[in-house]
Amino acid sequence: MASIQTSPLFSSNRVNASFHVTKLPRANFSVPRKPTSDVVQELKLRGSVPFMSATNNTTQLHNSLYNSSNSTTNIKLYSILEVVADRVEMHKNVGEQRDNWNNLLLNNINMITLSAATLTAIAATFGYEGAPLLPLKISSSLLFSAATAMLLIMNKIQPSQLAEEQRIATKLFRMLQSEIQTTIAIGNPTEEDVNGFTEKVLALDKSYPLPLLGVMLEKFPAKYEPAVWWPDTKFQFEGKSKTANHGMMEKNNGWSEELEIEMREVIQVIKRKDMEDYERLGNIAxxxxxxxxxxxxxxxxxxxxxxxxxxxxxxxxDIVPVMAASMAAVINALEHGGQVGMVFEMYRNCGGFFKLLEETIESTLEEKDVEKRENGKVFEMKMALRLGRSVSQLRQLASKSASCRTQGIHIDEFASKLF
Known part of the structure; x- marks a missing residue:
């Protein structure tokens, strides 16, 4: 309790105040002591220290993984994966750079050509009035000469085709990256996987080089050839003799004689329709x-x-140089603005896609031991999806191809529904 006593205002100039504070009760706090070793030992014996056993199990698991036979293989695959990821970024950046080359060179050359044509037209207009034309003639001649030199270089390297090469390389390296990640996720990789992925990386580097000098792909080949970006795969064949009692091939690993006939018919359709069509278009391009x-x-x-x-x-x-310059600007815009080189490279890539399918099917069928092949049902599904079809549509295509071949007529359907 607190009481305040004051005297009257006119009788005293002082204020007397006194406070009485009630004392709080004393509280005793106990500080926990560190458990002794006996208590810890007792908890450990009772199994009440779970983190200790978990730590031991984690350490044992880490040691087992580190000492496993697949650890070195996984490390190699991750190393290849890092290289592939770096290739993806490199080809992507170079592709964007060369696409910029195409746009900048096209605009600059056309601007130079049209500027020179304008100067020539001005000189032709004022020539009849006796004005001095030497500065205009020199300027237009220099601009036309510069445009000719730049156009020769541009037509030689074909920037639109260079950009398409890098875009395709980026796509293929990303596919390889996904394939490596899938192999690691499935588990149990082998040294054959490591060697196979290494060969694929080197084959892609050879098929789509980054430098321009010395190793640049031929932009004007004598004839169309499909692109090849996969390594030469060597298959080991082990022949298995058939007994006279087996009228049909034994169904094993998802394979059957009907499935093999179906795959052979698909190959024939790819050869007769898709590959021939892209070869024709490639030669035109x-x-x-x-x-x-x-x-x-x-x-x-x-x-x-x-x-x-x-x-x-x-x-x-007076008319010839102006008309020639105008036609040159139109042709330049048609060639590089229309990206004819890119179209040709696209045809090469499509032809390579069908050639890869053909070689994949043929090499799989040449393997006599069906246990060494990929599962037949899975293989059929993959081929159907790559051609943009369902499994039933792929079987219908094979039946239609066999029927047309029996009747001696050409099939009117392409194998691929994608492109």
């Missing part, structure tokens, strides 16, 4: 691209020479 690559620099060269004769009183000498 080569001829068109080669013609445009020759015509563009030729026209700018004619314009460079003709611009020196502008203003001499001849209508032909």
């Amino acid at each position: 080569i001829k068109v691209n080669k013609s445009l690559a020759i015509a563009g620099p030729l026209l700018t060269g004619v314009a460079a020479i003709g611009s020196g004769f502008v203003g001499n009183g001849s209508v032909v000498s």
Whole structure:
């Protein structure tokens, strides 16, 4: 309790105050002591210290994994996976860079060509009035010459085709990356897996090189050839003799004689329809691209020479350089703006896709021991999905192919429904 006593305001100038605070009771707190070794030992004997046993189990599991035979193989696969991930980024960045080359070179060359054509037209217009034309002639000739040189280089390297090569390489390396991750996730990898993935990486590096000088792919080959980005796979064949009592092949590992006949019919359709069609389109793309690559620099060269004769009183000498420059700009836009080189590379990649399917099916069927093959049902499903079909549609295609071949007519359907 607290009481305050005050005197009257006019009788005293002081205020007397006194406080009485009630004392709180004393509280005793006990600090926990560190358990002795006897208590810990007792808890351990009773099994009341679970973290100790869990730590021991984790250590034993880690040691068993570290000492397992697959640990080295997994480390190698992860190392290859890191390399593949690096390749993906490299090809992606280079592809974007070369796509920028195509856009920048196309715009700059066309701008230079049209500027030179404008100067030539101005010189031709004022030539009849006796104005000095030498500065205009020199400027237009230099611009046409620069456009011709740049166009020769651009047509030689084909930036649109270079960009498409890197896009395809990026896609293939990503597929390889997913394949390695799947192999690790399934478990039990072998040294054959490591060697196989290593060969695939090296084959992709060879098929889609990054440098331009020395190892650049031929942009104007003599004829169309499908792209090949997989290593040469060597299969070991072990023949198994058939007894006379077996009229049909034994069904094993998902394989049957009907399935093998179906796969052979699919190969025939791929060869007769898909691969032939892309070979025809690829050869057309080569001829068109080669013609445009020759015509563009030729026209700018004619314009460079003709611009020196502008203003001499001849209508032909005034019209020819301007028309040649205009046609060169159109052809350049058609070739590189339309990305004819990219279209040709796309045809090469599609042809390589069908060639890979053909070799995969043939090499699988050549393996006599069905136990060494991939499971037949899984293999059939994978082939169907790669062709954009269901399993039932793939079987219908094989039946239709066999029927058409028996009747001596060509099948009117392509194997792939994707492209």
